Amino acid sequence: MVPDELIKACQKGKTDAQGELYKTFYRKMYGVCLYYAKDETEAMDHLQDGFIHLFQKIGKFSFQGSFEGWMRRLFVNLILQKYRSKKLLYPTGLDQLEYGEFSYDNIIDEITARDLLELVRQLSPQYRLVFNLYAIEGYSHREIAEQLNISEGTSKSNLSRARSLLQKKVLELFPDSYRMKSNGK
Amino acid sequence: MGNKEPIDELFRTKLNDLEADTPYDSWPDLKNQLERRNRRKRIAYWRYSSVAAAVLLAFFSGYFFDDWNDTSNHKLKETGRPEIEIPENRKKDIVKSENRSSDTKPVQEESPHVIYNSERLKNDQKQDALGTRGMAGNNSSSKANTTPGKDVDKNDDRKNSSPKSLWAASENKAEVRKDDEGVSKSLAGNSEATESSIDESAPVESDLSNDQNPTSEDNTSSDKIALNSLPPLSASELAEIDGLTNKEKTKGTNLSNVELAVVAGPTVPFMNVNLKDNSTSTQNNVNNERLENTYATGVKVLIRNDRNWEWQAGLMVNNWVQNSNNILLTKQPATTSSGIPDPNNVSSGDVNGYTSLGNVKFDQNAYNQVSLTEELDQYYLVPNIGQEYQFLEIPIGAAYYILNNRFELKLQAGINTRILSNSNVYLEYPDGTTSDYEGLKPNNISLQLSTGPGFAYRITPRLKLQFDPMIYYGVTPINQSNNVETYYHQLLFFSGISYRF
Numbered sequence: 258m259v260p261d262e263l264i265k266a267c268q269k270g271k272t273d274a275q276g277e278l279y280k281t282f283y284r285k286m287y288g289v290c291l292y293y294a295k296d297e298t299e300a301m302d303h304l305q306d307g308f309i310h311l312f313q314k315i316g317k318f319s320f321q322g323s324f325e326g327w328m329r330r331l332f333v334n335l336i337l338q339k340y341r342s343k344k345l346l347y348p349t350g351l352d353q354l355e356y357g358e359f360s361y362d363n364i365i366d367e368i369t370a371r372d373l374l375e376l377v378r379q380l381s382p383q384y385r386l387v388f389n390l391y392a393i394e395g396y397s398h399r400e401i402a403e404q405l406n407i408s409e410g411t412s413k414s415n416l417s418r419a420r421s422l423l424q425k426k427v428l429e430l431f432p433d434s435y436r437m438k439s440n441g442k
Numbered sequence: 443m444g445n446k447e448p449i450d451e452l453f454r455t456k457l458n459d460l461e462a463d464t465p466y467d468s469w470p471d472l473k474n475q476l477e478r479r480n481r482r483k484r485i486a487y488w489r490y491s492s493v494a495a496a497v498l499l500a501f502f503s504g505y506f507f508d509d510w511n512d513t514s515n516h517k518l519k520e521t522g523r524p525e526i527e528i529p530e531n532r533k534k535d536i537v538k539s540e541n542r543s544s545d546t547k548p549v550q551e552e553s554p555h556v557i558y559n560s561e562r563l564k565n566d567q568k569q570d571a572l573g574t575r576g577m578a579g580n581n582s583s584s585k586a587n588t589t590p591g592k593d594v595d596k597n598d599d600r601k602n603s604s605p606k607s608l609w610a611a612s613e614n615k616a617e618v619r620k621d622d623e624g625v626s627k628s629l630a631g632n633s634e635a636t637e638s639s640i641d642e643s644a645p646v647e648s649d650l651s652n653d654q655n656p657t658s659e660d661n662t663s664s665d666k667i668a669l670n671s672l673p674p675l676s677a678s679e680l681a682e683i684d685g686l687t688n689k690e691k692t693k694g695t696n697l698s699n700v701e702l703a704v705v706a707g708p709t710v711p712f713m714n715v716n717l718k719d720n721s722t723s724t725q726n727n728v729n730n731e732r733l734e735n736t737y738a739t740g741v742k743v744l745i746r747n748d749r750n751w752e753w754q755a756g757l758m759v760n761n762w763v764q765n766s767n768n769i770l771l772t773k774q775p776a777t778t779s780s781g782i783p784d785p786n787n788v789s790s791g792d793v794n795g796y797t798s799l800g801n802v803k804f805d806q807n808a809y810n811q812v813s814l815t816e817e818l819d820q821y822y823l824v825p826n827i828g829q830e831y832q833f834l835e836i837p838i839g840a841a842y843y844i845l846n847n848r849f850e851l852k853l854q855a856g857i858n859t860r861i862l863s864n865s866n867v868y869l870e871y872p873d874g875t876t877s878d879y880e881g882l883k884p885n886n887i888s889l890q891l892s893t894g895p896g897f898a899y900r901i902t903p904r905l906k907l908q909f910d911p912m913i914y915y916g917v918t919p920i921n922q923s924n925n926v927e928t929y930y931h932q933l934l935f936f937s938g939i940s941y942r943f
Contacts, residue, residue: 270480272473279469288460297465298873304464305874308472309479370456377453392450393458420449427449 259324268316275312286332292377292389293336307332333394337404340382364431376426380419387412388419471875489737493706698943699746703908705938706739711762715798716927723770723820724796724926730768731798736761738934750843754856758835762930769823771795771804771812793821799882800923802827825869831884832864837892850898858890858914884921890914910936
């Protein structure tokens with residue numbers, strides 16, 4: 258929980274308060290940046306730009322709801338904006354790859370966030386964004402379509418394709434995740 | 443949210459609350475960037491607020507200082523000079539006298555815009571009041587005025603400088619002079635008649651004697667008597683005329699010649715660089731420099747010397763922003779024992795290169811700063827060099843007015859002294875981080891010739907909107923290097939508002 262006084266001091270542009278806020282949240286926000294970026298350098302760019310953007314916009318925070326949630330959304334929107342301006346988003350119409358039942362129950366303790374980061378980074382920017390927004394941030398296809406300026410259908414097909422690719426890669430890393438489920442049948 | 447697949451849950455569980463340490467502490471860089479942005483914001487705020495304040499100041503100064511009733515009484519004609527309004531109680535008399543004497547005033551009718559010497563008018567009236575004129579034949583001062591040469595001089599000074607409203611008074615004086623010379627007996631009689639009431643009905647003297655205005659010789663004695671009966675100007679009327687005429691003087695150091703202008707506008711910079719060495723890397727570096735449009739603002743004092751000429755002086759704040767990308771550096775040759783650079787000896791740890799503003803030097807082993815090119819002795823500077831300079835400027839000059847009515851057009855020229863007041867040179871790395879760099883600095887003082895047209899629209903007699911596109915052409919170099927010589931030039935598009943005191 259961030260003290261309101263700290264946010265108010267940041268709204269007044271106090272550098273000390275901005276440093277305090279940065280130290281409170283930089284690890285979490287870097288985590289967000291990591292799974293949107295293709296590598297750590299890009300994640301650091303997102304982090305730096307995100308905090309500059311945050312300190313420019315912090316005056317608009319109205320102390321209603323979670324500050325962390327508001328900040329996270331601000332970071333994600335900025336990252337999306339950067340991808341849009343770089344024109345890295347493009348419609349894809351590849352066929353969905355079909356794989357069998359998937360269960361992570363038996364690998365949940367084995368697989369690390371670092372492993373998953375590596376996998377998600379192997380996706381194309383658009384697949385990565387759609388998957389992250391839907392699966393992690395909880396956006397609907399309609400919201401994703403609006404944010405990325407694509408159709409809902411494209412969002413759905415991108416998500417499906419991203420899932421298939423990730424599933425394939427997880428299975429390659431942890432073959433048990435498929436077999437265990439199959440054996441259970 | 444929709445239906446979640448197991449793969450979604452796996453990633454959400456593991457990544458949603460992911461926290462990670464950054465590879466390096468980015469707060470110092472972030473703080474640096476925030477401070478730089480704040481500084482730019484403050485400068486921008488200062489620029490816009492100064493312009494807004496100046497406009498407001500000019501507007502409200504008009505409210506406080508300008509007596510609009512006065513100025514509305516003397517609308518500017520093409521010459522910028524006023525018509526003097528005739529007091530109501532004088533109009534009837536003046537109309538009469540003009541009707542009677544229109545044929546006697548051809549010279550004066552041709553000069554519509556005149557500055558009346560009200561000081562003299564008052565003196566004359568004072569003399570009348572003391573009974574020193576208007577008396578037939580026995581007045582020594584009146585006799586002195588009859589000296590032909592003296593009268594000619596006075597009339598030369600003033601024959602073009604009497605307003606219509608004073609023709610009647612002029613008539614009176616002319617008659618008095620004739621009377622002094624004993625030309626008109628009837629007037630002598632009238633003078634005697636008025637002697638007993640000098641204080642109330644003393645006529646006002648004019649410059650115009652019959653010697654210089656032969657047409658007035660034709661006046662009849664009855665006309666003269668009628669003119670003599672005009673009431674004198676009251677003290678308040680004299681004061682009003684005095685005030686008006688003094689206000690509208692266009693010569694001398696009167697405040698009405700002074701205008702204060704607040705101007706601001708975008709600037710388009712350009713420069714020329716004289717390369718004293720033929721190094722391709724220097725040529726490359728100069729070509730890779732980019733100038734950004736900036737903003738200049740300030741105040742100017744404009745002093746009208748006469749109808750056409752104006753002197754100008756000002757205090758301006760000007761900005762210069764320049765970015766150098768992909769700077770090529772070469773290994774600095776070590777010097778021989780006699781101090782001469784030895785091209786075959788490149789063992790020094792430094793690499794350097796010239797930009798338009800002089801030499802930059804870096805350590806060749808600082809891999810985050812320099813990167814080896816395909817040429818073994820040539821390096822790229824990894825960060826860009828950003829340069830932001832602020833100059834305090836003192837422009838002085840002169841302007842010649844070509845159009846001089848509600849719309850004004852003038853040609854301006856002068857010299858501008860540019861003094862470095864703030865310097866911000868920094869290295870900007872590809873990841874967006876920056877660090878200060880002390881290696882470059884322009885000359886503290888440089889000079890530019892300035893010229894350009896000036897356009898203005900007069901909103902009121904005191905307030906003008908103006909637009910001055912100017913070119914500042916550097917005549918002294920801005921850099922301190924021996925290998926390159928750089929001159930800064932600028933196109934400036936000033937617009938602003940001026941107030942005439």
